[in-house]
Amino acid sequence: MKILVPVKRVIDYNVKPRIKSDQSGVDLANVKMSMNPFDEIAVEEAVRLKEAGTAEEVVVVSIGEQKAQETLRTGLAMGADRGILVVTEDMPEPLGIAKILAKITEEESPDLVILGKQAIDDDSNQVGQMLAALLGWSQGTFASKLEQDGDKLKVTREIDGGLETLALSTPAIVTTDLRLNEPRYASLPNIMKAKKKPIDEKTAADFGVDISPRLETLKVTEPPKREAGEIVPDVDTLVAKLKEMGVAA
Amino acid sequence: MxxxxxxxxxxxxxxxxxxxxxxxxxxxxxxxxxxxxxxxxxxxxxxxxxxxxxxxxxxxxxxxxxxxxxxxxxxxxxxxxxxxxxxxxxxxxxxxxxxxxxxxxxxxxxxxxxxxxxxxxxxxxxxxxxxxxxxxxxxxxxxxxxxxxxxxxxxxxxxxxxxxxxVSGPGDSGKTEFVSAEIAESERPELTSASVIVSGGRALQSGENFEKYIEPLADKLGAAIGASRAAVDAGYVPNDYQVGQTGKIVAPEVYIAIGISGAIQHLAGMKDSKTIIAINKDEDAPIFQVADYGLVADLYEAVPELTSKL
CATH class of the missing domain: 3.40.50.620 (HUPs)
Structure with missing residues (x-):
């Protein structure tokens, strides 16, 4: 089995985003950037499948600025075999990303593409499903468990109210939820080794797909702030408040 | 249109x-x-x-x-x-x-x-x-x-x-087969549509304590039960209890956060609640910055007292 794992360079999970004063977006200058956490889970799952002997090759791909190469190196240090970097001037929208990934998937013919369910910057939750649609493949989104079952892939999905298990025919798309696995930290020797692994560099134009944006961002603003209320002295006061609200009799 | x-x-x-x-x-x-x-x-x-x-x-x-x-x-x-x-x-x-x-x-x-x-x-x-x-x-x-x-x-x-x-459509694509679903059966209201939610965090320390402290209070209020990511990751409650950006987004009339510190991730999932009540023994917990009513107290004492007085 060959696995393709798209990864996105995003603001680090622990950094609180600051909105630019002209409301044009979030200020990313001199901000720590990392691999999207859901994508880390995707890389981890692919590497585990390789370590279990189920997969032979894991290819990571990233689309965006030149610096996305660092994100690919992270994936290579975690155990992926090689990388593909697609350099674009602006970050394409999910549909544009899915179109580029569809072309790469056609060239690479993986049996499985594992993606994060959403990127923690734009929170769209679209690319995996869109890629599945463009390729006409099965999709197992928000996966919390993945196992091979003959020529099918059994995917347990986190859905509202519980869990659901689907059997996907392959090739297939899987998107990761939080609890699929716990990604490893790359060891120093593996980080050194990753520097020697190949990264193939391309540009968006190489794929001949229309990635022009459809959405115009008019402004980006802070959410309305919630004011802190009062600290109540004791449980009795809280009981009185709940009664006032009509929540308790 | x-x-x-x-x-x-x-x-x-x-x-x-x-x-x-x-x-x-x-x-x-x-x-x-x-x-x-x-x-x-x-x-x-x-x-x-x-x-x-x-x-x-x-x-x-x-x-x-x-x-x-x-x-x-x-x-x-x-x-x-x-x-x-x-x-x-x-x-x-x-x-x-x-x-x-x-x-x-x-x-x-x-x-x-x-x-x-x-x-x-x-x-x-x-x-x-x-x-x-x-x-x-x-x-x-x-x-x-x-x-x-x-x-x-x-x-x-x-x-x-x-x-x-x-109307009808193309029907079965033949690509994907439904195998099974495990949907939690519960007498309680559904988390995303409940008017009152009682949510527990890492301070609960165990699934047993969720049963002992959170459930009776939720029963009294006819509330749904939620949890922070920390409580879910620690295995105290199932995944679908999680309130937060990567879990469920909720906006009940009253959200009662018990032993939840209030990580950004969690606040993103509940800060549109009409009234937020927080019980936490750490007075510096970020949850108090969004709470309408905060009680600085040990949950193991305050919650049973609250439950008994309702």
Whole structure:
């Protein structure tokens, strides 16, 4: 089995985003950037499948600025075999990303593409499903468990109210939820080794797909702030408040 | 102008998130049609026809649609899409799973998880875990939209009298097979539609303590039970209890956070609650910065006292 794992360079999970004063977006200058956490889970799952002997090759791909190469190196240090970097001037929208990934998937013919369910910057939750649609493949989104079952892939999905298990025919798309696995930290020797692994560099134009944006961002603003209320002295006061609200009799 | 709303349901009841999507659809203007795709789902189609503001219900009843498998559902929606300017679904796991598949096939850049529809035709949507609200306008002629379940009022479940029309689609794609579902059976209200939620955090220390401290209070208040990511990751409660940016987004009348510190991730999932009450022994916990009423106390003493006095 060959696995393709798209990864996105995003603001680090622990950094609180600051909105630019002209409301044009979030200020990313001199901000720590990392691999999207859901994508880390995707890389981890692919590497585990390789370590279990189920997969032979894991290819990571990233689309965006030149610096996305660092994100690919992270994936290579975690155990992926090689990388593909697609350099674009602006970050394409999910549909544009899915179109580029569809072309790469056609060239690479993986049996499985594992993606994060959403990127923690734009929170769209679209690319995996869109890629599945463009390729006409099965999709197992928000996966919390993945196992091979003959020529099918059994995917347990986190859905509202519980869990659901689907059997996907392959090739297939899987998107990761939080609890699929716990990604490893790359060891120093593996980080050194990753520097020697190949990264193939391309540009968006190489794929001949229309990635022009459809959405115009008019402004980006802070959410309305919630004011802190009062600290109540004791449980009795809280009981009185709940009664006032009509929540308790 | 006309809008197709994709209903979220379990083949017997129309989900309340669908009522929220209907309100958003009405705000877009024009006629609202609801698609009920399911198996043995006549009751849902009938319920959708009664929703105030719905002009028509399309009902596709087929084994292929019984479990909402995206590979089957998306071609049905694509086939119907020609008649509508907007295709709208609630941002539930169904909507999130199916709609991008529809959008890509129609070459449309979906607008996910909207929280407001502005007069100039733009939409507000939360990004960066709710820390930045983006106002976006699309150049696509047709729009595919998912709607956050807490962002608009629910449409009235009664008062409408729409016609129900049977429709059919390509059926089973043969690509994906539904195997099983484990849906927690509970007497409690559903987390995303409950008017009161009692939520527990890492300070509960165990699943047993959830049963001992959180459940009796929730019982007293007729509340749903939620949890922070830390409590879920520690295995105290199942995954579907998680409230937060990567879990459930809730906005009840009253949200009671017990032993929850209030990480950004968690706040993103509950800060639209009407009233927030926090009980935490750490007076510096960030949860107190968003709470309307805070009680600085040891939960193991305060919660049993609260429960007994209600």
């Amino acid at each position: 006309s809008t197709l709303v994709i209903a979220d349901h379990d083949n017997s009841e129309l989900g309340s998130a669908t009522l929220v999507a209907v309100t958003a659809a009405q705000k877009l203007g024009g006629d609202v049609t609801v698609l009920v795709a399911g198996e043995g789902s006549q009751a849902v189609a009938d319920a959708a026809a009664k929703v105030e503001g719905v002009a028509k219900v399309l009902h596709a009843d087929d084994a292929a649609y019984g479990h909402g498998v995206a590979e089957n559902l998306a071609p049905l929606i694509e086939g119907l899409a020609g008649d509508y300017e907007n295709i709208v679904a609630p941002a539930t796991s169904m909507g999130k799973n199916v709609m991008p598949r529809v959008a890509a096939k129609l070459d449309i850049q979906q607008i996910s998880d909207i929280i407001a529809i502005n007069d100039d035709g733009s939409f507000d949507r939360p990004t960066y875990a709710g820390n930045a609200i983006a106002t976006v306008k699309t150049s696509d002629a047709k729009k595919v939209i998912t709607v956050r379940g807490t962002a608009f009022d629910k449409a009235n479940a009664e008062g409408g009298s729409a016609s129900v029309e049977a």
